Amino acid sequence: MALVTDQPPAPPAPLPTAARGRKLIPYWLLLPGILWLLVFFAAPLVYQASTSVQTGSLEEGFDVTWHFATYWDALTEYYPQFLRSVAYAATATALCLALGYPLAYLIAFKAGRWRNVLMILVIAPFFTSFLIRTLAWKTILSDGGPVVSALASLHVLDVTNALGVTEGHRVLATPLAVVCGLTYNFLPFMILPLYTSLERIDARLHEAAGDLYARPLTTFRKVTFPLSMPGVVAGTLLTFIPATGDYINAELLGSTDQKMIGNVIQSQFLRVLDYPTAAALSFILMAAILAMVTVYIRKSGTEDLV
């Protein structure tokens, strides 16, 4: 207690302490996020990585044996589902872009006072559950329903049958149904970032382009579209990444030949209780998506925009 005196050791003075405190502020601000990520992202990731190199069974438990062959086995056995997932997700993303871009453009530039109403309509589907929305598609596309009957009488089904995306007189339990479900469910994820980046474009740029004798199409090609690239990249990523791992659409709208990699992971994890294979598949999926996304961002040249 003798050490406690009324006079604090003066030399360092309050200024540096305050400065140091201020310097620490960013770290304090980061702390909740970092803790959250550590507990709910990093720790499960390490746990799954470990699981993927374990061998064993439910009864005997699983031990880390560095059994990397699981990865190779999983890949050779389930590559069709991997390729299918990427193909379905890419198709759905392209469809989302084709449907979403005009809509986002309209809302951003032409909607006027209807803008907010339209935005609410875009978000409205989120108010019901993902599962219910997908189940609704089973009714919409049911064999005897109006959609399938109309497609059949317009001979659209003949074309899709020839392309191999539908079978006979039905749409459900075919690739078309799964891709439609994915497109529908992820469309808002495409529209929202597109709208955000289109809305930020100064309308006077369009006038300037017009003054420089650019026709509307040229204006779009040279001004609007390049400026909306951050939205395009963000939208495609937000659509493609979750769509690749999705399993609800394939489960409800597809058949045995439309199962995606998410279905395999679910089945290995819950039914077969082969935790290492399920974990390995998850890591392969994650690595594949990371690789594709990296290439995509490099190619689209938007590192500094995103």
Add this chain to the structure above:
Amino acid sequence: MERYQPRTTVNRRTLLRAGGAGALAAGALASLAGCGIQPAGRPDGALGASEDRSAHERTLAFSNWTEYIDIGSDGTSRPTLDDFRRSTGVEVTYTEDINDNVEFFGKVSKQLAAGQDIGRDLICVTDWMAGRMIRLGWARRLDAAHMPNAYANLAPGFRAPDWDPGRVHSYPWTGIPAVIAYNRKATGGRTVDSVSQLLDDPRLKGRVGLLSEMRDTAGLTLLDMGKRPEDVTAEEYDAAVTRLRRARDRGQIRRFTGNDYTGDLNKGDIAACIAWAGDLVQLQADNADIRYAIPDAGYMLSSDNLLVPRTARHQRNAERLIDYYYQPKIAARLAAAINYVSPVAGLRDELAKIDKRLADNSLIIPSEAMLAKAHAFRSLTAAEDKAFEAAFSELTGA
């Protein structure tokens, strides 16, 4: 001097960085190796007994499947449970949080393996899952002395499952026949009464539904091939899966489904399928075109079973509830509401008092002739279980 550092030299920063990365990698590897998953089973019961608080806590947490109990006319009350509270003073927290055996297992397995309370005193799972949990040592032994009604009234057909000889750990809540159902409108008025027809009839192509429950679909297929699911061998099982795979590859099968086949069958998207009898009573009430057939080769009869998890706090109260539902009067009220086969003997008179037609419905009270055709899948070892599920999983496309 400071500005003149060639990039290749090791300075303090690169050294720190390399050291940090190395430490991180080593730490990651160490933590990877340190994970492992504990054996799930503790048959020695080392973590078994948690104290029973039934004497001073008149409560019971009961987890069941959705739409598996009677509902009062107000749409929210559960009359049989209310009467149970009135007669025993035990307040039941009834939760409909079991939708799928494997999902539920995934949800509680970690805690049960570690001997932690899952907040449930009574759960209801299908026989093979009950068998697995009992095998892992996760279910309490029940005391028959506390359950005179249950002991006396358990129907003979449910008394001796091979996965729980003598019903030491479990009592059935319902029996679930898996039979063939079809939508007469979708089949053009024709009957469908065998698995062979489901798998081979070209007029049903692409409109056949099978259940994703391996034991029901494979079991019915085995019966159709003249094999007994009670003592299926690996070869016989493979043959059945091959038969199913051939039908799948021809495009005969539309989907492997859980409970969601009912909507498809009702609309006629699925013309014929393997179906659970309890669903059919409901479907037939809404749609006169829905018919069912008991295959000549036999059908699969499984059950959903009440288990007391080993970490339960209120076993005595759980036994009271089981015993309560084994009174024919109460069982009749339950059967009249959920339309599944009741495992309670001596039910017919009580059920007839509620609804004569239900008492005569062999999907609820099977006739002797129907009972003779019932089969059950034998219980599998852990290794067989994994191999069979893997083969079936491949069949369903995942």
